[in-house]
Amino acid sequence: MAIQVAQVSRKQPRAQEAITKSLPAPVRGWNDRDALSDMDPKFAVILDNMWCLPSKVINRKGTITWATGLTSQVETLIGYKPQSGTSALFAIAGTSVYNVTATGAVGAAVVTGLTNARFQHVNMATSGGSFVMMVNGADKLRGWDGSSWWTDGGGTHDITGVDTATCIGIEIFKRRLWLIQKNTAKVWYLPVDSIAGAATAIDLGPLFSRGGTLMAMANWSLDAGIGIDDYAAFISDQGEVAVYKGSDPSSATTWALVGVFWVGAPIGRRCTTALAGDVLLINKDGLIPLSKALMSSRVNNSVALTDNILNAVSQATSAYGSSFGWQVIQYPAENMVLLNVPIAVGQQQQYVMNTITGAWARWKNLNANCFELFGDELYYGGAGSVFKVWQTQADSGTNVDFEVLQAFSYFGDRDSLKEWTLARPLIAISNTAGLLYGINTDFDKTAPTGVPTFSASTAGQWGSAKWGTGKWGGNPVVQKNWQSVMGVGYAAAIHMVGATKSAQLEWSATDFAYKRGGIL
Numbered sequence: 001m002a003i004q005v006a007q008v009s010r011k012q013p014r015a016q017e018a019i020t021k022s023l024p025a026p027v028r029g030w031n032d033r034d035a036l037s038d039m040d041p042k043f044a045v046i047l048d049n050m051w052c053l054p055s056k057v058i059n060r061k062g063t064i065t066w067a068t069g070l071t072s073q074v075e076t077l078i079g080y081k082p083q084s085g086t087s088a089l090f091a092i093a094g095t096s097v098y099n100v101t102a103t104g105a106v107g108a109a110v111v112t113g114l115t116n117a118r119f120q121h122v123n124m125a126t127s128g129g130s131f132v133m134m135v136n137g138a139d140k141l142r143g144w145d146g147s148s149w150w151t152d153g154g155g156t157h158d159i160t161g162v163d164t165a166t167c168i169g170i171e172i173f174k175r176r177l178w179l180i181q182k183n184t185a186k187v188w189y190l191p192v193d194s195i196a197g198a199a200t201a202i203d204l205g206p207l208f209s210r211g212g213t214l215m216a217m218a219n220w221s222l223d224a225g226i227g228i229d230d231y232a233a234f235i236s237d238q239g240e241v242a243v244y245k246g247s248d249p250s251s252a253t254t255w256a257l258v259g260v261f262w263v264g265a266p267i268g269r270r271c272t273t274a275l276a277g278d279v280l281l282i283n284k285d286g287l288i289p290l291s292k293a294l295m296s297s298r299v300n301n302s303v304a305l306t307d308n309i310l311n312a313v314s315q316a317t318s319a320y321g322s323s324f325g326w327q328v329i330q331y332p333a334e335n336m337v338l339l340n341v342p343i344a345v346g347q348q349q350q351y352v353m354n355t356i357t358g359a360w361a362r363w364k365n366l367n368a369n370c371f372e373l374f375g376d377e378l379y380y381g382g383a384g385s386v387f388k389v390w391q392t393q394a395d396s397g398t399n400v401d402f403e404v405l406q407a408f409s410y411f412g413d414r415d416s417l418k419e420w421t422l423a424r425p426l427i428a429i430s431n432t433a434g435l436l437y438g439i440n441t442d443f444d445k446t447a448p449t450g451v452p453t454f455s456a457s458t459a460g461q462w463g464s465a466k467w468g469t470g471k472w473g474g475n476p477v478v479q480k481n482w483q484s485v486m487g488v489g490y491a492a493a494i495h496m497v498g499a500t501k502s503a504q505l506e507w508s509a510t511d512f513a514y515k516r517g518g519i520l
Contacts, residue, residue: 018421018513021410023151023494025057025405025507029359030106032312036443037491039180039368039407043308045445045493049402051352052359057507059402059500060363062394066379067091067100067386072346075117075324076379077372082123082130082192085146089374092117096144100386111149115139118324120269122170124177126193131157133195139170142197161199162188168269171217173232174247178314180214191250200500202249202311203229204234204242212238218272219278220290231258233290235272239265239283241294251356263293268326270370275330275355279304282328286313287339287353306339306352315349316341328510329371330355331378335389338378340368346383365395393431394501401499406510408443408491413516420487422513425494428478447497482513489504 023041029052031043039045051060072094080088091100094117096109114136121134133143141152141164150156152164162179169180169186177190185205191197204214213236220231220243234242240262246255264476266272271282279290286306307312320326326344339351342455350363366389368380378389388394394400411418420439438448494510 006230009110018515020511020513021411022509022511023406023409024509025053026404027054027057027357027359028308029354029357030309030312030361031407033307036408041409043407044404045407046403046405046495048364048404049363049400050361052354052361054277054357055508059393059400059498059503059505060361061390061504062392062400062501063366063380063387063389063396064391065385065396066103066123066388067098067106068384069105070094070384070386071099072117073369073383074386075136075369076119076121077370077374077379077381077386078121078132078134079372079374080117080130080132080144080146081374082121082146083125087375088144088146089372089379089386090144091381092119093284093384111142116516118169118269120170122172122177124172124195126194126195131195133170133177135164135167135170135179140164140165140206141167141179142169151341157196159190159196159199162201167215169214171219173217173219174230178217178232178440179324180217183213183234185212185214187217200250205238207242207446208236208238208240209260210236210238210240210262212236212240213266215267217270218281218290219274220279221274221277233279235266237265239263241290243294256468259294261294263288263290267321270323270327273328273330273337278339280328282317282326282339284314284317286310286317287328287337305337305358306360307350308349308358308395312362313339316343319343321345325369327371329373329378331373331390333376338371340371342369345369365401392501393503397501399499399501401497403447403495403497404507405440405445405495406493408440408493411512411514414490417488417490417517418483418492418514419517420492420512421516422482423485423494424480424482424511425496425507426478426509426511428506428508429503430505431500431503432507433498433503435496435498437483438495439485439487439492440495441487441492443491444497448495478508482511 026044028042030047049060070093072091074091076092078090088101091098095114097111098106115138119134119136123132128298135141143150166182168182171178175192179188186201186203188199188201199437215237216235218233219232230243240261243258248254264285267282281288286304288304325343327340335355337353342351346367348368353360367382370381372379434449
C-alpha cells in the first residue's frame with residue numbers, strides 16, 4: 001500500500017518591522033543625581049553651553065567684550081544705581097578702580113593704591129543723595145556719590161567706632177548701613193539714613209554654639225519687598241544663621257532674636273542673593289533657599305535648588321570651596337540664576353538655573369571672577385577685560401561650543417535588545433552651525449568622535465554611531481530628514497556636539513526608528 005506523505009508548507013520569515021518613537025528634548029535640564037538606568041528622558045546627563053526653556057532646548061547666547069585695557073584680573077564689578085542722575089559701572093582690578101560705564105578701552109584709574117580688588121558693596125539712598133560704598137577687609141571704606149570718590153577717615157562721610165579697614169561685609173537693613181568686622185562675630189550699624197557717623201556693635205558670638213566668625217549678612221524679605229516682615233540674617237562661617245526682626249537694634253521693644261539655625265557652612269563672601277522674597281545661600285549642600293533651610297534638617301538635601309545636580313555641586317564645593325570667585329546672582333530679564341564655580345583662574349564654570357522650570361545647565365568658557373547686574377544687563381569681569389553676557393551667538397567673535405547627552409531610554413521595553421537604524425532630530429536653526437551627532441547605547445557616555453564640520457559623515461560605530469554631520473542654516477525651519485544611525489543595545493540616548501558663532505538652535509524633540517530583538 002502506498003503511503004502518502006503530507007507536504008509541509010514553509011512560510012518565509014517576515015522582515016522585522018521598524019518601531020518608531022519620539023522623545024522630547026531634555027527640557028528638565030542637567031541631572032547629576034539620578035541613576036542612568038532610571039532617569040527621565042526629559043533630563044540630560046550632559047548639558048553644556050545650552051539653555052532649557054519650558055518647551056525646547058537652545059544653545060546659550062554668547063558674550064561681547066565690553067571694556068578692555070585693565071592690567072589685572074577683574075575681581076569686582078560695582079554698579080552705581082542712583083534714584084536720579086547718571087548710573088555708572090566700575091571695575092576693580094589689581095590695586096585700582098576703573099570706570100567701565102562706556103564700552104571700549106578704559107581710561108586712567110579713578111581710585112588707586114588699594115590692597116586688593118575683592119570688595120563687597122551696596123547702594124544706599126538718603127536725603128543727601130545716592131551712594132555706593134564698598135569694603136574689602138584691608139582698605140578703608142571707599143564710596144562714590146555720583147561725582148567723586150571718598151575714603152573713610154578723609155574728612156568726608158567718616159565713620160567712627162569701627163575701623164572700616166577691618167570690615168569685610170556691608171549690607172542695608174531697615175534704612176541702616178551695617179558692617180561685618182573681619183575675624184569676629186561682630187556686626188556694626190549706623191544711624192537711620194546715614195552713611196557716616198558713630199557705629200554701634202552687636203556681638204553675635206554668644207549665639208553661635210559652633211563658634212566661628214561672621215561671614216555674611218542678608219536682608220530677608222518674605223514679601224519680595226521692603227516691609228514690616230523683613231528679617232536680618234547673620235551667617236557665620238560655621239553655617240549658623242542668627243535671624244532678627246525689628247528696626248532699632250538699640251531698643252528691646254523693636255528688636256528681637258527670632259532664632260539661631262544651622263544650615264551648613266557658606267561658600268565665599270558673595271554667598272547670598274535675593275530671589276522672589278527669599279534668600280539663596282551657597283553652602284556645602286548647594287544652593288539653598290533660606291526659608292526652606294530653616295525649616296529642614298541639615299542633611300535634607302532635597303530642599304536645595306541644586307538637588308538635580310547634587311553630585312556635581314558637592315564635588316565642586318569640596319574641591320574648589322576655598323577658591324575665590326564663588327558667587328550667586330539673579331538675571332531676571334532671562335529668568336536665570338547663575339552659580340559661579342571657580343575651578344581655577346581662567347577656568348570658571350557656571351551652573352545656571354531657569355527660575356520658571358528649575359532646569360539646570362552648565363556653562364563653560366565664561367572665565368568669570370565676578371558678575372554684576374547693571375541696567376538689567378549681566379556683566380562679568382575676567383582677565384583684563386569686562387564682558388557683557390547673553391549677546392549675539394559668539395563669545396567675543398569666537399565659536400560657542402556645546403554638548404548634550406540626553407538621558408538614556410529603554411523606549412518602554414527594558415527586556416529586549418534593540419537595533420537603532422534611523423533618527424530624526426527636530427531642530428530649527430537660524431544660521432550656519434557645525435553639528436556632530438551620535439547615538440550612545442547602554443550608558444556609554446563617549447562623545448561622537450571628530451570635530452564638528454560641514455562635511456557629511458559616513459562612519460558608524462557600534463554603541464556610539466556618528467551621523468548627521470552637516471551644514472545647516474537659513475531660516476529657522478525645523479529639519480525633518482531621517483538620517484541613518486547604527487546602535488545596538490537595550491537603552492539608547494542621543495549625543496550631540498556642535499559649534500557656532502552665528503546660529504540659534506531650537507531643539508524640541510527627536511524621533512527614532514529601531515528594531516526589537518530578543519533578550520539576548
